[in-house]
Amino acid sequence: MKFAHLSDLHIGSWRDERLRDVSMTVFLKSIDMCRQEKVDFILFAGDLFNTAFPAVDKLAIVARVLRELKEDGIPVYVIPGSHDFSPSGTTMIDVLEQGGLLVNVYKGDVVGKQLRLKYTIDKKTGAKITGILGKKGMLDRAFYEDLDREHIEREQGYKIFMFHTALQELRPIHLEHMEAQPVSLLPRGFDYYAGGHVHHRMEFSASGYKKVTQPGALFPNNFAELEKYGNGGFFIVHNDVVEWKAVNVRERIALTYDVDGKKADDVSKELLDMMKTVKADTLVTLRVYGKLSSGQVSDITFNDVMAEGYARGAYVVLKNTAALSGKEFQEVDVQADSIEQIEEQLIQEHLKNDSAKITLVKELMQALSAEKKEGETTKDFEERVKEDGITVLKLDVLK
Numbered sequence: 001m002k003f004a005h006l007s008d009l010h011i012g013s014w015r016d017e018r019l020r021d022v023s024m025t026v027f028l029k030s031i032d033m034c035r036q037e038k039v040d041f042i043l044f045a046g047d048l049f050n051t052a053f054p055a056v057d058k059l060a061i062v063a064r065v066l067r068e069l070k071e072d073g074i075p076v077y078v079i080p081g082s083h084d085f086s087p088s089g090t091t092m093i094d095v096l097e098q099g100g101l102l103v104n105v106y107k108g109d110v111v112g113k114q115l116r117l118k119y120t121i122d123k124k125t126g127a128k129i130t131g132i133l134g135k136k137g138m139l140d141r142a143f144y145e146d147l148d149r150e151h152i153e154r155e156q157g158y159k160i161f162m163f164h165t166a167l168q169e170l171r172p173i174h175l176e177h178m179e180a181q182p183v184s185l186l187p188r189g190f191d192y193y194a195g196g197h198v199h200h201r202m203e204f205s206a207s208g209y210k211k212v213t214q215p216g217a218l219f220p221n222n223f224a225e226l227e228k229y230g231n232g233g234f235f236i237v238h239n240d241v242v243e244w245k246a247v248n249v250r251e252r253i254a255l256t257y258d259v260d261g262k263k264a265d266d267v268s269k270e271l272l273d274m275m276k277t278v279k280a281d282t283l284v285t286l287r288v289y290g291k292l293s294s295g296q297v298s299d300i301t302f303n304d305v306m307a308e309g310y311a312r313g314a315y316v317v318l319k320n321t322a323a324l325s326g327k328e329f330q331e332v333d334v335q336a337d338s339i340e341q342i343e344e345q346l347i348q349e350h351l352k353n354d355s356a357k358i359t360l361v362k363e364l365m366q367a368l369s370a371e372k373k374e375g376e377t378t379k380d381f382e383e384r385v386k387e388d389g390i391t392v393l394k395l396d397v398l399k
């Protein structure tokens with residue numbers, strides 16, 4: 001018996017279209033790798049999509065791939081993840097299952113007050129597969145607490161349990177504060193536990209719990225993950241041997257820079273020099289942190305830095321400045337009798353004699369302080385304020 005275990009594909013997750021394309025490329029390459037491995041079936045342990053209503057073009061590609069797998073005689077077994085659900089409880093997994101493209105193995109009945117799961121049996125191998133879907137906020141815990149464990153534990157044969165929840169034993173150190181539940185909440189005695197939800201690859205075994213695994217995200221889902229991991233992958237399980245398969249379609253370069261004790265102008269120059277090391281077609285992450293000795297964050301020419309990366313051929317350049325700060329403003333002692341006078345003094349104090357910036361700040365404050373007109377809808381009011389702000393900032397391209 002040979003099967004693949006993928007999880008947290010999050011197709012369509014990135015806002016940047018280029019990274020959404022990379023994510024899709026990783027998915028397609030993973031399926032090709034599964035074919036090359038001649039797997040009997042494939043498991044998706046939750047979060048196939050990043051949203052319950054994925055973009056039509058992404059959905060069409062996934063549907064085509066699933067149809068091709070079906071034609072090749074490779075069934076796909078899934079459980080919905082926390083990202084797969086809409087507020088109404090519906091999921092695109094239901095639609096794909098109704099189309100005969102995959103099988104949702106989270107099936108069962110409520111008998112008394114207990115959840116009695118049913119097994120889905122793979123026709124080729126005889127493997128018996130079941131599992132519990134994932135819910136946001138650990139709401140899936142109630143399903144485990146109400147589970148008729150004895151009913152599924154006494155079943156004989158090769159059994160696979162799929163789950164999409166955080167387990168304490170599969171929680172990495174950097175996520176030690178993540179809410180998680182003990183592995184003992186899972187039913188015992190399965191041959192393989194196909195996990196998902198935590199975007200970190202780990203394996204665990206204990207008495208009664210053989211091969212509890214989570215492959216992590218198939219492709220990093222945010223800046224921190226891309227910076228830390230560079231790429232994702234999945235498991236191939238063959239005759240009880242679990243093998244990791246990395247999927248890397250583009251090299252990642254992670255750059256970090258500490259600005260502590262440095263001037264904004266010097267930081268700009270040094271960041272430009274760092275970008276000169278970037279290679280073509282790479283995914284570049286730039287994390288800048290610390291406190292400037294002089295100047296403000298806005299004084300750092302990030303636009304030029306990013307442009308240098310692209311000029312070097314980078315496929316995409318991402319930056320993170322969440323932990324970056326400039327020299328703090330000095331406390332201003334204001335003596336005034338009205339809010340308008342306080343605002344005027346603060347603006348004059350911090351912007352000194354920069355008349356252009358002073359005018360811009362005043363105009364923007366006036367635009368954003370507009371009040372809702374009588375009879376005006378909330379949508380129209382918000383649109384009017386946005387348009388006024390765009391006009392003040394001269395962002396004509398956004399109109």
